[in-house]
Amino acid sequence: MDPTDIPKLIPLADGIHVRQAIDNMGWIDLGGQAIVVDALEQPELEDEVFRAIESTLGDVPIRTVLNTHSHYDHVALNPAFQRRCGADIVSVATTGVPPEGLWFEGTRRRLHFLPMPGCHTREDCIAWLPEDRILFAGDLFGWGIIPLTVNLTAELFDQLVAMYERLIALDAETIVGGHGPLFTPDTLRRFVAYLHELRTSIGAACRAGDSDEAILAAHPPPDDLRGWWRFVAWKHDSTVRNILKATRRRLLE
Numbered sequence: 001m002d003p004t005d006i007p008k009l010i011p012l013a014d015g016i017h018v019r020q021a022i023d024n025m026g027w028i029d030l031g032g033q034a035i036v037v038d039a040l041e042q043p044e045l046e047d048e049v050f051r052a053i054e055s056t057l058g059d060v061p062i063r064t065v066l067n068t069h070s071h072y073d074h075v076a077l078n079p080a081f082q083r084r085c086g087a088d089i090v091s092v093a094t095t096g097v098p099p100e101g102l103w104f105e106g107t108r109r110r111l112h113f114l115p116m117p118g119c120h121t122r123e124d125c126i127a128w129l130p131e132d133r134i135l136f137a138g139d140l141f142g143w144g145i146i147p148l149t150v151n152l153t154a155e156l157f158d159q160l161v162a163m164y165e166r167l168i169a170l171d172a173e174t175i176v177g178g179h180g181p182l183f184t185p186d187t188l189r190r191f192v193a194y195l196h197e198l199r200t201s202i203g204a205a206c207r208a209g210d211s212d213e214a215i216l217a218a219h220p221p222p223d224d225l226r227g228w229w230r231f232v233a234w235k236h237d238s239t240v241r242n243i244l245k246a247t248r249r250r251l252l253e
């Protein structure tokens with residue numbers, strides 16, 4: 001069964017909850033005020049989401065909604081939070097976020113909202129809770145997919161790896177991606193290794209004159225990644241083709 005078939009309300013710490021489904025969102029009691037990270041794709045989930053929030057946050061007021069980026073599947077409930085709570089919608093697209101990020105502090109904890117643009121959209125931000133060691137990474141990691149929305153190049157490959165190294169260096173205990181199950185820095189380490197493995201191996205195969213068909217056949221999903229969310233069905237083939245295309249166009253050399 002797909003682990004996102006039934007939305008799950010997961011307590012990550014006292015006052016920190018994630019609604020994990022295909023699209024993830026979280027809410028955090030900072031102490032005296034609460035903050036929401038991302039706002040789903042389906043506006044019709046409003047009542048269900050607000051019931052879940054009320055059952056966990058009580059009457060702590062929601063002052064802010066952070067959007068890790070403004071793709072449609074992260075912003076649908078923004079108007080509901082504005083209408084019901086008078087919340088500010090904070091993102092690169094709405095308010096701007098300075099390069100050093102924004103800090104949100106309550107009496108219980110603090111959150112750093114930090115831009116990390118250029119690997120999925122030009123707006124990507126992460127939300128980091130340093131005392132709780134919980135990271136909201138938006139769509140920077142997608143269970144095997146290369147998150148770029150532009151053509152892969154050697155420069156962007158390096159930029160991706162550098163971004164993952166920054167995320168890994170935070171040493172989070174739990175990472176919440178934009179979609180699907182929760183993960184850890186080890187998941188990111190494995191993804192970086194997977195990208196390097198594919199780049200090296202596909203590069204060698206292209207230089208040896210192998211056909212696209214032969215290269216695709218020679219790169220099945222690695223056994224240890226077959227359990228990653230939607231990896232075999234959706235992600236792996238796309239990533240192999242993406243790297244192969246960039247290699248053939250000499251963008252990855």
Ligand SMILES: [Zn+2]
Pocket residue numbers: 069071120139
């Ligand atoms: Zn996105």
